[in-house]
Amino acid sequence: MRSLYISQQGCYLSLQQEQILIKQGQTVLDQVQLPLLEQILIFGKSQVTTQVIRECLRREIPIAYLSRMGYCYGRILPISRGYRSLSRYQQQLLNTDRLIVARTIVQAKLRNSRVILQRQQRRRPSEVIAQSIQSLSYLTEQAAQTESIDRLMGLEGAAAASYFNALGECFTGDGFVFVARSRRPPGNPVNALLSFGYQVLWNHLLSLIELQGLDPYHACLHQGTERHAALASDLVEEFRAPMIDSLVLYLVNRGVVNADQDFTYHDGGCYLNDAGRKKFLRAFLQRMEETLNVEGDQAQPRWDTLNQQVKLYKQFVYNPVQGYTPYLIR
């Protein structure tokens, strides 16, 4: 998915024939070809001219407006995209089918989290990690037998607490201490990285969901409201650990990000600054463009696995009996 990320502040995007010209003051930072673009993400305060917006609408290129830490305020979509062809099918899904898929998603999330911990355990064995690996297996079994969404969410919460506790053991970078997950606002650099990463991934999934014509407001695990694109939240679960947590581990433990230089503290929270955001996005893109070998298939970039899952969900909507096959790492 070819995206344009505007992570610097005070940029000005204008149309120049078939290209978008990105300026900051008088300097031209870059030029991007419109016909080959798939989405635009704007972090913080930058201006987009109406001409650019109109061209993007015509070409069905969504523009997402996000806060500097990645929270999505809203998106600009063409009016035709509002027609969600699969919405009717999604509304007709039976509660039992939804529960089954919700269980599948939670189980996949727990399994993937467990694999990430197991990888760390092989590198640096620790008692806390061993314990968490055990409790994650137990909770995965429990999740398989759960009969209500609320209880499922409860199990997921318990698993997350145990998992993040163990993940804290895995950070070795200078100046990075991670005791527990804190969000809204993130309390320290590791939490800032995790929050930002989840938000970026969530937004990409939302774009892919829209592209497939699914209604993002109807989901299985998360309760959809008109204000919450719950399907993106559902599908992001199985990717959190393998795509974001492992990336954050890499960034911190290899010293790619710097605890003193890449963060800023304000409003009682810790956030990535311009330099940190850029570093994160670079590493994120590099990782998403890396190809991996999926069982039996030929190599494909991580981007495709995201799209693959959205398509699998679509198949489930068409044919609920089949169920949903989640993304599992080994």
Add this chain to the structure above:
Amino acid sequence: MLLYIVTYDIPCDKRRKKVSDLLEGYGRRVQYSVFECVLTTGKYDELQRRLKQRIKLQEDSVRFYPLSGHTLAQVEVWGGEPVTQMPGSVIV
């Protein structure tokens, strides 16, 4: 995804500007009237459809050369930029 070489010969300044503006969106100018474009078949069709509306076939000539993976490996470049790669995402 294939690499296409698109070349043109257009006597009218106005039409030539229009064609080169369009091609700037799909590929990279490597010589005055030669573009290299890495495109999916969908985008290639779109480019051709849009180009057709901007040229006059009686006077202009546009040529498209798709390169297969086999011949792409044998491309040589003397001077100037290396062969165009698939465009990636952009971070600003």
